[in-house]
Amino acid sequence: MAHPVVSTSAPAADQPQSGLALGRLARRPESGSFLGLVAVLLFFGVFGGSGFLSAAGTASWLNIASEIGIIALPIGLLMIAGELDISVGAVIPAASLTAAIVSGHYGLPDWLGITAALGLGLAVGFLNGLFVTRTTIPSLIITIGTMFGTMGLTLGLTVKIAGSTGVSLVPGPIVKEIFGDYLGGMFQVTILWWVVFVVGLFWLLHISPIGNWIYALGGDKESARNAGIPTKRLTIGLFMLSGFSAAFVGVSEVMVYQSAQVLAGQSFIFNSIMCVVIGGVLLTGGFGSIVGIVFGTLTFSIVNQGIYFTSLDPNVGSVIIGALLLIAVLTNDTFRQMALSYSSKKGGQS
Amino acid sequence: MNDKPAILELRNVNKSFGPIDVLHDISLRVRAGEVLCLLGDNGAGKSTLIKTLAGVHKPTSGEILMDGQSVTFVGPSDAQGRGIATVHQFGGTFPLMSIGRSFFVGVEPTKGWGPFKIYDRKRANEIAVKAVRDFGITRIDDGDRLVGGLSGGERQSLAIARAVHFGARVLILDEPTAALGVKQASHVLRIVNEAKRRGLAVVFITHQVMHAMAVGDHFAVLIRGAIAADFRKGERTREEITDLMAGGETMADLEAQVDGYMETHAGHPPSLPALEAPAAH
Numbered sequence: 001m002a003h004p005v006v007s008t009s010a011p012a013a014d015q016p017q018s019g020l021a022l023g024r025l026a027r028r029p030e031s032g033s034f035l036g037l038v039a040v041l042l043f044f045g046v047f048g049g050s051g052f053l054s055a056a057g058t059a060s061w062l063n064i065a066s067e068i069g070i071i072a073l074p075i076g077l078l079m080i081a082g083e084l085d086i087s088v089g090a091v092i093p094a095a096s097l098t099a100a101i102v103s104g105h106y107g108l109p110d111w112l113g114i115t116a117a118l119g120l121g122l123a124v125g126f127l128n129g130l131f132v133t134r135t136t137i138p139s140l141i142i143t144i145g146t147m148f149g150t151m152g153l154t155l156g157l158t159v160k161i162a163g164s165t166g167v168s169l170v171p172g173p174i175v176k177e178i179f180g181d182y183l184g185g186m187f188q189v190t191i192l193w194w195v196v197f198v199v200g201l202f203w204l205l206h207i208s209p210i211g212n213w214i215y216a217l218g219g220d221k222e223s224a225r226n227a228g229i230p231t232k233r234l235t236i237g238l239f240m241l242s243g244f245s246a247a248f249v250g251v252s253e254v255m256v257y258q259s260a261q262v263l264a265g266q267s268f269i270f271n272s273i274m275c276v277v278i279g280g281v282l283l284t285g286g287f288g289s290i291v292g293i294v295f296g297t298l299t300f301s302i303v304n305q306g307i308y309f310t311s312l313d314p315n316v317g318s319v320i321i322g323a324l325l326l327i328a329v330l331t332n333d334t335f336r337q338m339a340l341s342y343s344s345k346k347g348g349q350s
Numbered sequence: 351m352n353d354k355p356a357i358l359e360l361r362n363v364n365k366s367f368g369p370i371d372v373l374h375d376i377s378l379r380v381r382a383g384e385v386l387c388l389l390g391d392n393g394a395g396k397s398t399l400i401k402t403l404a405g406v407h408k409p410t411s412g413e414i415l416m417d418g419q420s421v422t423f424v425g426p427s428d429a430q431g432r433g434i435a436t437v438h439q440f441g442g443t444f445p446l447m448s449i450g451r452s453f454f455v456g457v458e459p460t461k462g463w464g465p466f467k468i469y470d471r472k473r474a475n476e477i478a479v480k481a482v483r484d485f486g487i488t489r490i491d492d493g494d495r496l497v498g499g500l501s502g503g504e505r506q507s508l509a510i511a512r513a514v515h516f517g518a519r520v521l522i523l524d525e526p527t528a529a530l531g532v533k534q535a536s537h538v539l540r541i542v543n544e545a546k547r548r549g550l551a552v553v554f555i556t557h558q559v560m561h562a563m564a565v566g567d568h569f570a571v572l573i574r575g576a577i578a579a580d581f582r583k584g585e586r587t588r589e590e591i592t593d594l595m596a597g598g599e600t601m602a603d604l605e606a607q608v609d610g611y612m613e614t615h616a617g618h619p620p621s622l623p624a625l626e627a628p629a630a631h
Contacts (some may be wrong), residue, residue, distance in 0.1 A: 027496060029446075209458035209469045212447075216455040219444030227456035228427065287446040340445070340499040 015154065017044055026338035029280040030292030032331040036278060036324065037299045044302055048309035059186040065301035066194040069294065070249050071268055072275040073201050074242035076293040079276055080205070081238055081286030082218040084140040087128060088246035088272065090150035091121050092265030097158050097167055099259040104169030107163050114251050116177070121247025122240050124150055129236030147269075155262050155301045168259040180255030190252045202290040208209030214238070218285025220338065278328040280335075287336065299324065356381050357360055357551045358403065358434065358520050363412030365402055372398045374414070374576040380520060380568075385542060388555045390572035394402040396555050399572065403553065404436040405429030435518035437509045439525055439599060445498030450491065451477035452497045453512050455554055471619035481515045485541050503534030507541045521545055521574055522553045527561045539564050559591045571595055574594050 025031055045053050051057050071088050095117035103113030124146060129206050131142045158165060171180060181189045204212040213234055216224040225231045249268075252261045280295025281288030303324060307317035356379035365373040372395050375441050380386045387631075390396045401407045402414075405423030416432060423429045426436075444452045451458075454474045460467040475493025482490045487507045490500070497505060506526050513521055524541065527535040542565045545552055556562050562569060569586070570593045571579040579586070579594050586594075612618065 027494065100411070207468045209460055212455060212458050212469060214452050215451065216444055216449050219446055223444065224455065226426070229456045282446070286444065336446070340496055342355065 026335050028292075029282075029287055029289040029332070029335075030295055031280070032328060032335045033279045033292045033295035033299065035331065036328055037295045037302075040299050040302045040306070040324070044306035044309065047312070048306050052306055052309035054188055055184070057305075059188075060182075060308075061298075061301040061305035062191055063188045064305055065189040065297050066188060067249050067252065068244050068268065068271050068275055068301065069297040070190070070197050071242070072272040072279075072297050073197050073290065074238065074245045075272045076276040076279065076288055076290070077201065077205060077214060078139075078238050078242055079273075079281045079283065080218045080285055080288045081214045081235065082221065083132060083235065083238070084143060084273070085125075085128060085239060085242045085268055086140065086143040087124055087147040087150060088242060089265050089267075089269035090147040090154065091124050091243055091246035092250040092253070092268055093260065093262055093274065094124075094150050094154040095121055096144075096254040096260035097154055097249035097262065099251050099254050100167035100169040101158065101161055103171070104167055109174050110175040113169070114179075117251050118244060118247045121241070121243040121245070121250070125240035125243025126236060127302050128243065129239035132239065133232040133235050150296075151262075156161075158262055165262040166259055169254055170258055176255060178255075179252050180258075188248075188252075188256060190256070193252065194247070198239045198290060198294055205290050210234070211326050215286060218287075228276050271300065274325055278325060280328075280332045282332075282336070296328070356415070357417060358553075359415040359418075360414040361410075361415065363402065363409040363414070365398055366410050372575050373402070373409075374574075376575075376577055378570060378577070380553055382519070382551050383546055383549045384567045385552040385554050385565050387560065387566035387569045387573060388553060388570060389557060389562055389591065389595055392597075394572040395575035395623070396572055397524070398575075399551075400436060400555060401524055403429075403436060403520075403522055409501045424577060433504060433517055433519035434522065435513035435516070435520070436522040436524060437506075437513050437526065439506070439528060443497045443505050443509050443512075445524065447495065447497055448475070448494045449482070449497055449500075449508065450475035450478045450493035453481070453493075453515075456630060476514075477515075478508075481511045485511045485514075485544050486543075487511075501534055502530045503537040506530070506538050510538075510541050510545065514548070514550065518550065520553065522551070522555070524555050525557075526554070527556060535561060536564075557595065559588050559595070560588050563588060563591075595600070 001262050075085055075088065083175075098120050099113035099117040100112075102108050103110045112312055128139070128146055131137065131146070133141045133229070135142070155165065158167065177189070179189065179193075182190075183189060205214060213224070213229045216227065216229060217231055217234060221231060246265075250260075250265070253264065275297040276288070276293055277283060277296070278299055278330075279288070279292035279294070281292065281296075300321065302318055303320050307314050307320070359379040360376050363373060363376045376399065377385065388396060388399065398407065402409055405428055408422070414423070415421065421432070423432075425464075442457065450471060451474065454477075457533045458483065459470045459473045459477070461470045461473075462468045479490055479493045482504075485507055487504055489503065490508075497508065500508065510521065510526070512521070526538050526542070530538065539561060542552060542554060546565070546567075550564075554562065554565060567583050569579070569581055569583075569591070570577050571591065571592070579591075
């Protein structure tokens with residue numbers, strides 16, 4: 001505050017470029033999560049031994065990461081836009097069962113089951129978005145509501161139609177190859193799909209102009225609306241994206257495991273939120289990055305699976321994840337503070 | 351003095367919400383290259399007046415004219431489209447976004463074609479930094495800096511520069527110097543002068559008389575929804591304006607009251623309810 005705003009000297013060309021490096025680094029939301037990822041990789045690389053570093057070991061956490069990752073990405077975008085989506089936990093099994101009932105129970109073509117499942121995800125997302133934009137109820141509450149609604153309908157309809165809480169599906173060879181195959185016998189093809197999601201959403205958030213709208217929406221909804229951003233359409237679109245992604249994971253799961261269970265997917269709710277927060281996304285919106293979410297997902301999955309390669313009690317894994325979450329939030333806050341204050345100091349010196 | 355026609359004019363505007371009359375018979379005019387200061391204490395109807403000017407509220411009766419033509423604003427975006435920009439305290443700037451991104455929210459410059467249009471970060475940063483620097487804020491040189499890292503005065507200046515860049519003709523500044531330090535406030539006032547020099551019509555809402563007198567050409571004091579005084583630069587002293595804003599109770603009266611109280615109460619200053627006088631800021 002003490003520094004003069006208006007100075008007559010200091011043209012842009014005179015700025016010391018080297019001094020900006022730290023400030024630029026701190027401005028990146030993924031800086032903290034990158035350090036976390038390196039730390040857990042080193043830790044399990046040392047204590048997990050050759051088992052963790054082997055192809056099978058890598059596959060074990062990459063497979064987990066890919067499924068959580070596909071869901072964490074849109075959850076992260078929603079969080080950057082200032083919203084939460086809990087309903088993904090119910091959409092995953094609902095989509096699995098929809099595909100299994102349509103294509104397995106009724107024996108209709110696989111593509112019809114897949115379309116119905118993805119459509120279901122989009123529909124739940126649309127409903128979430130509609131409720132969020134039409135009411136003043138926080139999205140946390142709304143999506144808890146739609147989660148229970150979806151869960152109840154899934155259970156009720158499945159029992160009514162199929163007579164049990166599990167339905168099996170044997171996909172055709174092509175569908176199996178696209179959604180449920182193992183590469184090299186151990187790497188789920190879902191990993192490749194995750195890469196597709198990462199590239200697509202990276203483009204959306206960081207390269208296309210819509211990314212700017214998402215940040216603005218999470219930063220200050222009122223100002224975003226005043227600036228002419230279609231905030232309602234954007235919010236609904238983001239919820240549909242997360243519904244779609246959850247349904248996609250549901251479809252992948254049923255193709256991989258060839259059966260669908262009513263009570264699958266609950267763990268995804270907290271796990272995806274944790275990946276996003278570890279990845280440096282601000283819980284209250286306006287700050288975060290796709291790369292950060294990917295780092296967060298990898299970190300989470302490595303701890304989740306790596307623990308089995310160490311001599312530690314597997315329950316310690318949960319403790320580590322809990323601690324990691326707190327450390328991540330603290331470091332991310334520190335980095336954000338650095339990003340905010342660093343430039344002012346630099347400006348004052350020049 | 352300034353015979354140019356008014357860009358924006360209110361004629362006998364009344365506004366009531368149900369049975370409550372908020373604005374009474376307001377007539378105002380702002381010309382290009384002129385700063386109209388709207389002074390008033392809290393609750394005097396300033397924000398209702400701003401919202402009426404910005405197209406949020408429609409007058410219950412009376413007329414709004416732009417360039418001499420009677421207009422009806424359909425909504426805030428209609429008013430914006432006609433060149434009326436309202437800058438609220440820090441409004442339109444996003445603390446965790448870069449200067450370039452924040453500047454172009456909603457109107458992002460793109461390159462490429464069709465669905466592959468990409469956000470042109472370099473151009474956005476260049477234009478944003480140039481726009482702010484043209485207003486004399488030369489300390490801003492890096493469009494990637496986060497808005498939250500700027501000082502209050504710089505943020506306010508960024509918001510004003512943004513409004514001007516996107517074609518504002520009438521700039522409504524809602525308490526732009528409130529909550530700013532003395533130095534920061536003086537920089538914002540310099541920006542106001544620069545906007546005036548560029549021929550914008552500025553409506554400057556404040557309750558800080560000093561700030562108003564530093565930039566104002568024309569003053570209107572609002573008390574309980576009506577214009578209590580309307581005068582030009584140099585026609586009133588600072589004390590007179592402050593007294594007007596306090597609702598006719600002069601500061602001298604207030605001081606006498608406090609002194610009298612202290613004499614009879616062993617030197618203790620009165621508590622607020624005991625004083626029963628509107629506090630002038």
